[in-house]
Amino acid sequence: MHNTLESPMLSAVVDDLATRGWSEQANFLPADLVRALATECRRRAAEGELNPAGVGRGAAQEVREAIRGDHILWLDPGESDDCDQYLDAMDELRLAINQGLFIGLEDYECHFALYPPGAFYRRHLDRFRDDDRRAVSAVFYLNENWQPGDGGELRMFLADEVVRDVQPTAGTLVVFLSGDIPHEVLAARRDRLSLTGWFRRRGNEPF
Template sequence: MHLPLEHPMLSTIVDDLATRGWSQQTLFIPDALSRELAHECRQRHAQGALNPAGVGRGAEQEVREAIRGDQIQWIDPGESEPCDRYLHAMDSLRQAINQGLFLGLEDFECHFALYPPGAFYRRHLDRFRDDDRRTVSAVLYLNESWQPTDGGQLRMFLEGDVQRDVEPLAGTLVVFLSGDVPHEVLPAGRERLSLTGWFRRRGNDPF
């Protein structure tokens, strides 16, 4: 799913990042692709391919359900046609951000995330203290017919003590600066699916 760099949605995301540090697009991908990705996430989960997510990085990473309760699996190019279509769209977005904001984004990493009923993720930043490569976060939601009473909203903590809640509706994409926007996932009343990823630049770590 290639998007031309002049696509209005890409331009809007770039402008939003420049002016306020975040953007929300309610129909970033077609409904059919959203359903295909949701089916693949559930299928991988049924096969036991998703594992409890950890907090921290490297040798210090550990599973702490009191902080986050989602189950994840990283995706790579060539694994499936729906995933490749999504990755192509995100590469178009990467190029548009680089063209508009000169952030030097080199790649994109992402994983499926499944939150069982009752799961949540406490307030955090996406950028690690000892690794500044994650520059722009991008979350695509895959949940059809989601209702506000189902919970599971993404809550962003913005400047001026402003909170913004985003319903995890299928096809909605949220993009924000990884090191600038604290956020949390509120407890979900039913299974909650997403593709969560990060555009990365070259880090300060020489290794």
């Protein structure tokens, strides 16, 4: 695997996670790769491959648009060169987090997410009550020329009642501790594209 990311950026993510539990990095990957990923997301959506996302897990999972309205498609290695480049970059980040924080992240799962106009995701935590494997969340945005009036911000509820809104601008990566930071996606006014995923550790073991 070739190195996709620069060491200072990896170090910045690790340092941020260690000190405050979240990190925001602009221009995380090359612009041509970001555009290619956006094109693939739109193509696969047009071909009907993205489906309404559910809430809950297992047999209890159900589509509830009053809670979340995005459409998703899970990624598997080997589907396209562009997606494989992204997965390689996330594996580099996984190794850097393990080296710096000793969390013991074992793998990464992710999906394309498309929020059509009007869609949102109510406040939630990414870690399930009965499954603690998701340790670190990672959201990578694919939206070129996103304007403040387009909505779709990621709103994180931080310590001491601090609220942080992140614009879903192409090339921006947001990483945060899955079990510690409640968050929501505000209603978008145009199609909002991202790659959303989770670094996972072995279950039921403390960090």
